[in-house]
Amino acid sequence: MKTISLTWKKRKIPSYLTENVSEDLIVLENLVKIYDTGLIKVLGLKKINLTIKRGEFVAIMGKSGSGKSTLMNILGCLDRPTLGHYYLDGIDTASMNPNELSEIRNFKIGFVFQSFNLISRTSALKNVELPMTYAKKGKKERRERAMELLKRVGLESRADHMPNELSGGQRQRVAIARALANEPPLILADEPTGNLDTAASEEIMQLFSDLHREGATVVVVTHEENIAAFTDRIVRFQDGVIISDTYRKKEDGERSLRTDQTEQLAEELWAAQSISAREGEAARSDHMEMYAGIAGADALGEQSRDSRPGKENPHVI
Numbered sequence: 258m259k260t261i262s263l264t265w266k267k268r269k270i271p272s273y274l275t276e277n278v279s280e281d282l283i284v285l286e287n288l289v290k291i292y293d294t295g296l297i298k299v300l301g302l303k304k305i306n307l308t309i310k311r312g313e314f315v316a317i318m319g320k321s322g323s324g325k326s327t328l329m330n331i332l333g334c335l336d337r338p339t340l341g342h343y344y345l346d347g348i349d350t351a352s353m354n355p356n357e358l359s360e361i362r363n364f365k366i367g368f369v370f371q372s373f374n375l376i377s378r379t380s381a382l383k384n385v386e387l388p389m390t391y392a393k394k395g396k397k398e399r400r401e402r403a404m405e406l407l408k409r410v411g412l413e414s415r416a417d418h419m420p421n422e423l424s425g426g427q428r429q430r431v432a433i434a435r436a437l438a439n440e441p442p443l444i445l446a447d448e449p450t451g452n453l454d455t456a457a458s459e460e461i462m463q464l465f466s467d468l469h470r471e472g473a474t475v476v477v478v479t480h481e482e483n484i485a486a487f488t489d490r491i492v493r494f495q496d497g498v499i500i501s502d503t504y505r506k507k508e509d510g511e512r513s514l515r516t517d518q519t520e521q522l523a524e525e526l527w528a529a530q531s532i533s534a535r536e537g538e539a540a541r542s543d544h545m546e547m548y549a550g551i552a553g554a555d556a557l558g559e560q561s562r563d564s565r566p567g568k569e570n571p572h573v574i
Contacts, residue, residue, distance in 0.1 A: 279347035282442055282474050283309035283332065288341035290327050290497075301327040303497040304341070309476065311442065314469040316485035317478045319494035326447070328494070329478045333366055333445050334358045346442055363391050367436030371448035373428040375420040381407060381431045382416040388438040406434035410464060426457030433464060437473075444468065446477045450484055462487040 290302040302324050309315055319325040330336040331343055334350055343350050346365055350358065367388075368374075375384045385403035394402075407413045410430040420428055429449060436444055446465065450458035465475050466487055477488060485491050486505075493501045 279344075280311050281308050281344075282311045282313075282346055283307070283476075284342075284344040286342040286344075288331070288338045288343060290324075290331065290336070291339040301497055302331075302338070305499060307492065307499065307502075309474065311474055312469075312472055313474055313490060314466070314488045315476045315490045315492060316488040317476060317492050317494065318480060318482075318485055320480060322496075323494040324497040325478050325480075325494045327497075329445065329447050332443075332476065333368060334362050363388055364439050365441050365443060367438070367441040367444045369429070369432050369436050369444065369446040369449045371451035373420070373425075373432050373452075375428055375431060375435075377420055380417050380419060381412060381423065381434075384420070384431055385434045385438055388435060392439055402438060403434070406437055407431070409437075410434045424457070425453050426460055429453065429457070429461050430464065433461070433468075437468075442474055444473055444475045446475065448479055449477065450479070450481070458484065 285305050285307040288302055288305040288307075289300075292299040292301060305328070317325045317328060327336070331338055332345075334345070337351065345361065348361070348365075350361065353361065362368075375381075376387070379387075382400070382403050385406055386399040389399040389402060404413060404416060407416050410433055412427060412430055412434070415423060415427060420431070423431065429452075432449075433444075444465075449465075450461055453461065462484060465477065469475050469489075475488075477484065479485055488505065490502070490504050492499060
């Protein structure tokens with residue numbers, strides 16, 4: 258297996274970020290998410306089992322309330338499952354404290370959001386530098402890497418421009434460059450074309466396709482079929498469960514891996530239902546701590562609201 262050097266200038270990366278490098282980049286085992294509002298319990302995800310290998314290009318699809326955004330928050334270590342396990346690059350994130358999760362987000366995950374989440378009073382260059390600032394890389398190294406990435410997305414001439422001086426497509430390209438700053442193994446894109454016109458959307462998805470061909474693992478959450486068509490695999494959600502999981506091969510067409518996961522084990526679900534209000538309160542407390550510790554909180558604040566149960570409108574227990 259290829260050895261990855263992760264010792265940055267002036268800082269040695271914690272060992273848990275370099276150990277257990279796995280070909281199965283994402284592994285979900287019997288994952289359940291329950292929101293406890295005090296009066297009712299809301300079941301967002303129902304015993305999800307899913308594996309995404311390193312280098313895959315995957316679309317997560319579903320209508321509003323299907324559970325896809327809840328899953329996205331868990332994949333991004335912005336939220337924790339109520340039951341089950343989430344292994345990211347061989348690391349069981351359920352066992353990590355908020356500071357460790359913050360490190361995971363900064364080094365293992367690159368985020369791209371629908372609303373771009375760029376810092377408005379900061380240049381494109383400084384926005385791309387932000388994750389490297391949290392990684393405590395040197396000023397010269399940050400600038401060189403940021404310029405390299407802006408060139409990669411075709412915006413080196415716009416490095417000193419503020420976000421309001423850029424088009425929507427250009428802002429999203431800056432966001433993609435920022436997501437690549439620390440060379441994370443996983444790129445998570447939540448409705449990345451939702452605020453873009455057709456031409457800009459195709460441009461952004463072509464950029465993701467290029468990154469995938471270069472070896473990146475890209476997971477895109479979308480409700481648009483034409484956006485999902487750029488990917489090689491489509492996982493469809495409905496009512497908190499996976500209803501289909503298909504690989505799309507240009508030479509073979511679509512090959513179904515799993516056509517139905519609607520029959521869940523009732524015993525586990527009813528066991529999940531019995532979680533006490535006290536445990537629910539503790540889970541909510543952990544949830545807020547994770548958001549407080551996220552790298553670039555100012556840039557990601559708007560996205561944090563997506564994890565509320567009202568956003569997903571999942572089933573009420």
